[in-house]
Amino acid sequence: MASNAAVPFWRAAGMTYITYSNICASMVRNCLKEPYKTEAISREKVHFSVSKWADGKPERPTVRTDQPE
Amino acid sequence: MGVLPGHMATIAELKPGVLSMHEGSDVKKYFLSSGFALIHANSVADIIAVEAVPIDQIDASLVHKGLAEFTQKLSSATTDLEKAEAQIGIDVHSALYSAITG
Numbered sequence: 432m433a434s435n436a437a438v439p440f441w442r443a444a445g446m447t448y449i450t451y452s453n454i455c456a457s458m459v460r461n462c463l464k465e466p467y468k469t470e471a472i473s474r475e476k477v478h479f480s481v482s483k484w485a486d487g488k489p490e491r492p493t494v495r496t497d498q499p500e
Numbered sequence: 501m502g503v504l505p506g507h508m509a510t511i512a513e514l515k516p517g518v519l520s521m522h523e524g525s526d527v528k529k530y531f532l533s534s535g536f537a538l539i540h541a542n543s544v545a546d547i548i549a550v551e552a553v554p555i556d557q558i559d560a561s562l563v564h565k566g567l568a569e570f571t572q573k574l575s576s577a578t579t580d581l582e583k584a585e586a587q588i589g590i591d592v593h594s595a596l597y598s599a600i601t602g
Contacts, residue, residue: 444584454585455516456533456550458592462566464559471551 501537509541516595518555519547529555531599533592558600567593 441451460471475497482492501512514537520529535549570589577583 440587441584444580446581446584451588452534452550454588455592458566458589459516459531459533459551459553459596462559462562462593462596463553463557467553467557468559471553 503537503539503545505543507539507543507545510537510539512537512539514547514549516592518595518599519549519552529599531555531558531596555599558596560600563593563596563600567597 439451442448457475460468460475463471478494478496480492480494482489484490514532514535516534517532518529519532520527530552531554532547532549533551535547535552538546538548540546566589570586570593574583574586574590577586
């Protein structure tokens with residue numbers, strides 16, 4: 432039984448807490464002095480590959496990466 | 501909120517802002533991008549944040565630029581999501597600004 436308290440504005444706009452928290456972190460990283468900023472930006476880089484499974488077999492993976500090819 | 505030994509066990513969600521740790525007369529301040537504070541019954545506190553930076557690593561001119569940029573984005577935002585992102589920008593940069601101006 433949820434209370435009638437107001438939801439946070441980001442949740443009301445359809446954003447999850449993780450999305451909100453990552454956006455906040457990204458903004459803070461962009462406001463740093465050098466050299467801290469370049470270290471922080473490198474922390475933000477992701478590299479992963481996702482495949483959906485259908486009928487017990489993986490389909491073609493999608494790769495999301497910030498690494499230069 | 502202030503936490504001293506003997507604080508009630510609490511889980512608190514933290515807004516972007518300053519965490520100051522006092523060890524005797526030594527005070528260390530960090531800016532947290534957002535996160536949680538877990539205070540356990542044995543007076544141990546855990547602070548969880550994605551980014552925690554010492555205040556002197558923050559660049560004032562970038563904060564001003566960001567604040568102006570997101571204030572402008574809020575007025576030109578159309579969808580709920582754009583408005584939420586712009587509002588987050590304003591909240592985070594205002595908190596950064598109060599952190600550097602002490």
